[in-house]
Amino acid sequence: MDEERFKESVEEYLRSLQERGFRITSQRRLIVETILQNWDKHPNIRELLDLIQKKDPSIGLATIYRTVELLVEMGLLHEVNLDEGFSRFEVPREEIHFHTVCRSCGKMVHLKDEAKKGEVVERWAEEMGFAIIPQSIEIFGICPDCLERGLSPTELPQKECRCRRRRRMRRGFM
Ligand SMILES: [Zn+2]
Ligand SMILES: [Zn+2]
Numbered sequence: 072m073d074e075e076r077f078k079e080s081v082e083e084y085l086r087s088l089q090e091r092g093f094r095i096t097s098q099r100r101l102i103v104e105t106i107l108q109n110w111d112k113h114p115n116i117r118e119l120l121d122l123i124q125k126k127d128p129s130i131g132l133a134t135i136y137r138t139v140e141l142l143v144e145m146g147l148l149h150e151v152n153l154d155e156g157f158s159r160f161e162v163p164r165e166e167i168h169f170h171t172v173c174r175s176c177g178k179m180v181h182l183k184d185e186a187k188k189g190e191v192v193e194r195w196a197e198e199m200g201f202a203i204i205p206q207s208i209e210i211f212g213i214c215p216d217c218l219e220r221g222l223s224p225t226e227l228p229q230k231e232c233r234c235r236r237r238r239r240m241r242r243g244f245m
Contacts, residue, residue, distance in 0.1 A: 072110060080107050080162075084147055091145065098130050102138045106148065110162040113151060113170070113179050119160070153179070153209065161207070167192060168207050173214035175222050182210075 072080070084103045085095050093099070105123050114122065116136060123130050139160060142148035151159040153172055159179070167189035169182040182188055196203045213224055 072107070077107060084142070087145055087147060088141065091141070093141065098127065098134055099138055101127055101130065102135055103142075106139075106142070106160070107162060111181060113159040113161050115157045115159050117157075149207075151207065153177075163205075164207075165205055167203060167205060170207055170209045171214070172209055172211050173217055174211055175213055175217040178214045178216070180214075 081100070081104055084107070085100060088099065088103075089095055102119075102123055105119065105126070109119075109122060112118075116132070116139065119139070120132055120135055123135055139148060143150050143160070146163065149161045149163050151161055151170075153159070155177060166186060168185045169188060170179050171182060172179045192208070193203050213222055
């Protein structure tokens with residue numbers, strides 16, 4: 072996000088909050104700015120708290136939580152849930168994007184050249200007459216750092232495919 076786009080986005084977000092009847096305090100502005108500055112880092116609420124308190128230690132978790140909750144409700148922030156026991160937050164985007172998620176350390180990064188890769192997926196869906204909506208796609212595995220530490224994909228506890236889990240639940244095994 073370039074500087075100009077960033078400034079525009081901050082104003083857009085604050086305007087939306089104002090339209091919903093929320094007062095724009097300097098604290099809220101700082102929270103929104105921090106979220107938008109870290110748009111590609113998928114912070115969880117703890118990480119957001121650290122980032123925000125580095126700039127203003129007087130802003131508490133409750134204020135951050137409430138603002139994040141509001142933004143999620145308004146569709147200005149996406150909640151990403153990766154079965155980690157907490158949520159991550161991400162600024163919604165207009166295109167398909169891909170996360171690689173490390174099953175060992177939890178690191179989550181975007182694939183390079185996402186636009187081109189998104190087009191490939193769109194074409195696959197198109198073959199079935201299916202039109203895709205913007206979304207994030209998660210690819211699980213082991214990150215380069217963890218591979219270097221000698222971890223191998225077969226040693227990790229395997230997470231069961233969600234669809235199988237659901238089927239089993241329906242049959243009453245769980
Ligand atoms: Zn992302
Ligand atoms: Zn890792």
